[in-house]
Amino acid sequence: MTVAITGEEVVGALDKELKGAVKSVESEGILVQAEKILDIALCVKNNKNLKLDYLVSITGTDYIDYLEVSYLFYSLDNNKRFTLKVRLENKSNPAMPSLTGIWIGAELQEREIYDLLGITFSGHPNMKRIFLWEGFHGHPLRKDFSNGN
Amino acid sequence: MEIRTDSTSLDIDRHEGNLIKELRSSSTKPVTEPSGWLSEDLKRNIFLTTVDNVLNWGRKSSLWTETAFTACCTFEFISLSSSRFDIARFGMEVLRSSPRHADLIITAGTLTWKMAPQIKRVYEQMAEPKWVIAMGACGITGGIFADSYSVVPGYNRILPIDVYIPGCPPRPEALLAGIELLRKKVEKRSFLQG
């Protein structure tokens, strides 16, 4: 079974590195500050005990008040999984650092989130729409998106 | 001897007399049936018909399909072209990737607005006469995805459709029935239409 690492375990293992970047700890993951995501991701990847070296999936969600991006990682050696979450309060111009420098697997998924939710990832090599065409108005997965037809 | 405007009536009489003389001299034997006019080796190789019939017979027997397939329905078309359903019976097994060679677009799959200019361009590049079969619910109305923000609600927004085949996806048998309908339509085409 791929066992979920609890938030407490990660916070325990990375106490020094996290240095107050954690906003809250949940049963299967932690919520962290958006600006610190790059450092934290590097920590969980390189930490010898955690070894979360495989970025599985990035999901972006519009929660009306804020946008949430959740990252799912696996450790292929230890058969464990872990979730990292980020909240962006600024809905008019949301931005956060890109993980493409650490995992190129993030490249297409971050472009997808930019296309469908409008979150800009700084440091991404090719930040443009992926599925929809240039000039498409709005971001479809926002809850206030209207279809137009 | 010719008949001119200043010919006298005697001239005309002489002319008519010559015609009788020629006919009489050439009609020494009884006339044979028309089949006898041809030489033996040509007799079984010629038949008489109209231009329309010949052109339409050729067109309906070699409808070459453009490979402009977009989604799921493609696999039912591949099934149709494989040995089990054997589309080669209708001279249609040739798939053309170049629109210049193709006569027919089978719209196998959902059309998105991003894809629409490409399909329209392929259609415009095809030589006349050309036909379009709207295959499947997506091809007809957008089907299950009609409400989506990126899907064209039916190929008839951008192309003239000749035959609609419902189903999601249509079975190969349904596709065959649709092709039969199209062949009937091709048969009715007139040379004067161009």
Place this chain on the structure above:
Amino acid sequence: MAIKTEPILLNLGPIHPSTHGVFRMRALVDGEVITDIEPVFGYLHRGIEKLAEQKSYRQFIPLTDRLDYVASMNNNLAYVTAVEKLAGIEVPERAEYIRVIMSEIQRIISHLLGIGSFFNDMGTFFTPFFYMFIQKEKLTDLLEMVSGQRLLFNYMRFGGVSHDLPDEFLPALNTFLKEMPAEIDKYERLLKENEIVLARSKKVGILSPDMAINSSASGPVLRASGIEWDIRKADPYSIYDRFDFDIPTGTVGDCYDRYRVRVEELRQSIRILEQAVAGIPKGKVLNPVPLRFRPPEGEVYSHIESNKGELGFHVISDGSDKPYRLHIRAPSLLNLTALRKMLTGWKIADAIIIFGSIDICVGEVDR
């Protein structure tokens, strides 16, 4: 001194005989060598994730069919297991066996088509493909028996499957399982040691293990690079922990290894099917679940090993009868992340083969 020519921008697709659907690449070529490539997506983006928010949980099942349309049952399975996990719905024993049987049949179909079109790209135009298509049609008939459809089955339900197997199904499947190993041997005799196949696919398009992990590759692409990771073993869903099977892996990570992994997976799927047919119990196949039910508030990520790789559904519920957000982790899309690195430096003819060996389905790439 190497001869340099002026770089040309070459467009491949979206309508192209070898792009497996409506995929498009913009390649920058120097003579025949690709110096850079940009994949262009979205020609089949149908907005499935947005449509999920407008439909009830049950109504969304038919839409999942149309993701990876070569293997609809696997998409059904991934979605229903995610919602079952979210709502805590139990599945009867017989239904679990039926699900495994369907999932493995779909894996065989998908791999047959994947291998067949890979050889198409290599130049054996449609001959191996149609040999494999014969077997695909036999399996399609089996699936038609249970669902009434030939391609998009809409067969799974929350709490089981829609109908029980007809009486003729298991004997017909048994006949197929007896015939299939000899068929695979036939393909192997034709293709495995073929001079042209070896010359064109060995050491072509190598994906290193590090790069495979870093680019989130999964399924046969990841395993061909030598990583032994299969969710059926690592995180057994349904009843996969009861079956005995191996995980085939490659050593080099080239096109040939990806082809070999798929062939070996055909044999493993047959092994699983034989065990499932032998062990399937009698009983009901569906626990009744209301048509419009409301799962509790919360979120769940559930994954299966589909034919293309890790297919995951991230479902977020707000307690209503529609998903609040549904994200699909599509293996076809993520397997293409490394495409740029894999193609650069190869000739155009090799690029077609490398792309074919990844085996994508555009319905799933673009969703």
